[in-house]
Amino acid sequence: MNGTTIFTVCGILLFAIGLYGALAARPLLRRILAANIMGNGVFMVLVAGAYLPADGGAATGDPVAHALVLTGIVVAVSATALGLQLVCRLHELASGDREPDP
Amino acid sequence: MPGASRTNEPGATRVLTVIDLLLSGTLVAVALLTLGARDLFASVVLFISNGLLLALAWARLGAPDVAMAEAAIGAGITGALVLAALRRMQAFRGHGGASPPASGRDDSGSR
Amino acid sequence: MNAAAGASLLLPLLVSVPLLGGLASFVLGGRGRWVAVGALALNAILAALLLAATRAGPLGYALGDWPAPLGITLGADGMAALFVAVSALVTLVAGTYSLAYFAGGSATDRVFWPLWCLLLAALNTLFITRDLFNAYVGIEVLGLSAIALVTLAGDAGAVRAALRYLLVSLVGSLCYLMGVALIYRAHGVLDVGALAGISGATPPEQVALALMSAGLLLKTALFPLHFWLPEAHASAPAPVSAALSALVLKGTFFVLLRLWFEVLPATAGPAAATTEAVLGAAAIAWGSFMAARAPRLKRLVAYSTVAQIGYLFLLFPLLEAGPAQAAALDAVVYFVLAHACAKAAMFLAAGNVQSAAGHDRIDDLRGDALPGAGTQFALAFAGISLIGLPPTGGFAAKWMLLQGAAEAGAWWLFAVALGGALLAAVYVFRVLARSFDLTSMLAGRAAPRLARVSACREWSALVLALASLALGLVAGPLLSGIHGAGFALIR
C-alpha cells in the first residue's frame, strides 16, 4: 500500500465523481466544476504513476508525466474560462424569456 | 524530499501512509461535497479548497512544478474565474432578471 | 534521400503556416482577413505538395531532432495527405465564402479569421502527429476553436448549443486523456511508432482503448452519442457549420482510425468492430429519419451529417485484417472526402438560402425566393453525392463499400448501403423540390427576394459541389496513393 496505489485509487475515484457530476449535475456551473474534478482525477493517475521511477534515483518522478499534467492544467483552465463565459452570456441572453438554472 | 523517506525505518513509511490516506480521503470527500452542496457559492468554495488540497497531493507525490501550477492556476485563477462568474450571474439577476430578489442561495439547484 | 528529407519538411510547415496566419490576422484586427486568406492559400499549396510527396512513401519528421520516445514525431502517409488536402480545400473555399458572409472589419469578422486559421492548424496537427498526447492537445485546440466559432452567431440558441458542445467535448477529451494515461503508465511511451510492438491484449490496453474510443466516438458524434450535434451545427453561422460537419468530426475520426487499426490492432476484437457497424447502421437510419422530418434546412443538413457519419463506421468489421481490408480502407477514406466536399457545399448553399429568403423553413421556401442558379446547382450536386448516385464522389465511395462487402461476404452491408441511399434520397429531394415550386411565381405573387446573395458566395458553394462531383471521376488515380505508401496500417 505505497503512495502510488493510494493516490491512483484516489485519482480513479475523482475521475468517476467528476464524470458523474459532468453528466448529471443540473446547474451548468456545477457541471463545469465537475469536469475540472474529472481532469484532476486523470492528472492524479498520471502523476501517481510517475512517482517511483524504477531506478530509485532522486525520486523526482518522471518529468515527462509532470510536463503532461502541467499542459493539462493550463488546457483545463482555458476550457473552464470559455465555459464560464458561455454560462454567463446564456444566463443574460436567456433570462429574458425564462429563468434557466444558473 | 518525500522520496528520501524510503530509506529509513518502517515507522516513517507507516506515518506517510496515514498521511496519504488522509489526504486522498479528504480529496474525495471534498469532491463529493462540491457536487452535493446545497448552494452554488458553497460548491465553488469547496472546489477551490479541493484545488489547494490537490496542490498538497502533488507536492507529496514529488511534483513541485505541478504543485505550484495547481495552486496558482487550478485553485487561484480558476477559483477567481468561477467566483467572478457567480458574481456576474447574481448581479444580473439582482437588477436585470425579473426573478426574486438577488439572494445568495441558489433556489433552483436541488442537487 | 534529401528529396524525402526536404519533402518531410512539409509536415511542420503545414502546422506553422496556418498558426502564424491566425496569429497575424488576430494582431492586425480589421485588415487581418487578407493575411488569413493568404495563409489558407499557402496551406493549400503545401497540402498539394504533401499529396505528391507521399506517393513515393510515408514521410516522418522528428521535431527538435529528438528521437522518437522522448521527442514528438510527425508522420504522414497517403491517407493523412488526402485528409490534409480536403481540409485545405474546404477551409480555403469556405474562407472565401466568409469574406462575403461576414462584414469586413466587424467585431465578429475580427474574431472569425484567427479562430478559422487555428482550427485549420489543429486539424493539420491531428492528421500528421504521431504522438498520443500531442493528439490530445490538438483535439482541445480543435474543439475550443470550433465552440468559439459556434458562439459567433450570438443568439441564445447558439450559446446554448455551444455550451452543450463544450461540456460534451470536455468529457470526451478527458476520457481520451485517461486512456493515454493508462497506456503511458503501462508502456512509458507516447509515440505511436514506439508503441507498434505491444500485444494489445493486457487489461490496461483494453480499458485504454475502450475509454479512448468512448471519448472519440462522443466527439465524432456516432449514433447514440450524437445528441449535441444537430443544435450546434444548425445554429452556427453557415461557413462554421460547413467546417464543423465536413472537417472537425473527421479530425477525431482520423485519430480513432489510427488508434484502432494501427496502435492497438489486436485489442479491438471483431465483436467491438461489429457493434461499431451496428451503431453505424442505426445512425444512418436515425439520421435520415430525423432529416426527413426536420422543419428547417440547416437542421436537415445537420441530421444528414449524423447519418453520413454512420457510413464511416459501417466498414469497421471489414477493416480488421482480412481480404477486404484494402478495399474497405479505400471506401472509408473516400466517404470522408466525398462527404466533406458535399456537406460543406450544402451548408454554404443553405447559408445562401437563409440570406436570400430570410428564413430556412423548407416548406415555406418558394422557387423564386431561392437565390441564384449557382446555389440551386450546388444543392443539387451535393444532394446527389450524399445519396450516392453516379458520377459523384459519394457513388464512388458506395461502390467501393459494396466491393469490399462482396469480397468479405458481408451481404447485410449491401442492404444497409442501399437502404441508406434511399433514405438519403427522401430528404434530399424534399429540398430539391423547393426549386421547382413555382406556384407563387405562376400566380403572379412573386415573393420579394430579401437580399441578393453575392456571386462569391454562390460560386464558393458551387465549387465545393463540383469538387464532390469531380471526386467521382478521379477515384482511381487518387486512391493509388494510399496503396503505394500505406503506413503500418495495412500490414
Add this chain to the structure above:
Amino acid sequence: MDLADGNDERAARAVRVVLALGCGVVAAVLGWALAADGSSAAGLATEVRAALPRSGVEHPVTAVLLNFRAFDTMLELAVLLVVAIATGATAAVGQIETRPDEMPAAPSSPLLESLVHDLVPFAILVGAYLLWVGAYAPGGAFQAGAMIAAAGVLAHFSPRFRPQVPDRWPTRGILVLGTAAFAFAALAALALTGVYFAYPVARAGAWILAIESAATASVAAALYVTFRAIMPADRLPDAQR
C-alpha cells in the same frame, strides 16, 4: 400537475442512479486495469536525464516543456490564445451595458487599497523570480504567468491600480506573443540548424529563457483578459443602490 412533476422527479432520479452506477462501473474497470499493470516502465525519466545536458537547462520538467516537447507547449499556448480571443472579443460584443468610461468607481475601502498597494508589486516580483528560477529549479512560464495574472486580478479591484486593456494591437500583440515566440523560434532553429525546433545547443539556454519570458507575458495577459471578460463591470454594487 404534481403527478407529472412526480413522474419527472422519479425519472430524473432513475437517470441519476443509472449514471451513478455507470460511473461506478467505470471506476471498477479502471481499478482492475491499473491494478494489473505493475507500472513496470520507468516512464521516460532515463531518456530525459540522458538528454538533459544538451537541452540548455538543468531542470528536467522545463527541458521537457520548452525543448523536447516544445510543439506541445506551443499548441497549449494556442489553446489559451483561442479562449482569450473568444472571451475577450465576446466581452466587447456580449457584455450587456459596460461602458467603462462612465461607470462609477467601486467604493475603495482603505484596506483594499493598502492590500493592493503592497501585494501587487510583490506578486509581480515573485512571478519574475519563478520565471527566472525555472531554468534550474521547479518554476517556469506557466506558474509565473499565473502569478502575474493573479496580481492583475488583485489590482482589478481597486480603481486606481486597475490595469487598462485597450483593444488596440499592442494588447493583442502581448496575447499572441507566447505562441508567436515558439513559432518563430522553431523557424529560426530550422534556418540555423536545419531542423524544426532544434535550438542551437550552445545558446539553447538563452533561447529558452527568451521564449519563456514571452510565454509568461502572454499567459498572464490571456488569463487576465478572460477574468476581465467574465467579471461584471462594477456598476453600483447592490448595497449602495
